[in-house]
Amino acid sequence: MIGVIGGLMMLLVGLTGATAWEQLIDFLESRLGTDAIIQTLAFIVIAIASLGGLAVIMGSALFLTKRIKAGRLLITLGAGFGLIGLVIFVFVRLEHAEFSIAGIGLGMVGLVLSIIARLKSKVP
Numbered sequence: 001m002i003g004v005i006g007g008l009m010m011l012l013v014g015l016t017g018a019t020a021w022e023q024l025i026d027f028l029e030s031r032l033g034t035d036a037i038i039q040t041l042a043f044i045v046i047a048i049a050s051l052g053g054l055a056v057i058m059g060s061a062l063f064l065t066k067r068i069k070a071g072r073l074l075i076t077l078g079a080g081f082g083l084i085g086l087v088i089f090v091f092v093r094l095e096h097a098e099f100s101i102a103g104i105g106l107g108m109v110g111l112v113l114s115i116i117a118r119l120k121s122k123v124p
Contacts, residue, residue: 006113
């Protein structure tokens with residue numbers, strides 16, 4: 001349950017990772033210009049990063065099926081991309097002077113709950 005709640009909090013804030021990565025890529029394209037290589041890399045990164053909170057929820061669901069190792073892996077990926085997404089989210093928001101303490105706080109709590117869920121899972 002802890003992982004599901006953490007994943008939902010991450011999704012509510014938009015810490016799927018994809019939004020933050022997309023904002024970073026837009027920022028880089030505005031500075032470096034549009035390039036086919038940047039767009040291709042951006043697509044790949046956004047596809048992977050969109051796991052975030054959804055991966056945490058899926059990993060937590062795998063705990064119910066006794067697939068603990070696979071669940072832990074998904075939670076690790078989701079929390080990792082969520083953390084990277086949170087850092088990028090803060091960076092981009094500071095760049096545009098649009099800062100939401102509530103959003104960042106909710107995202108942080110979701111990440112912490114996700115990490116707790118992973119730590120509490122027992123590997124057979």
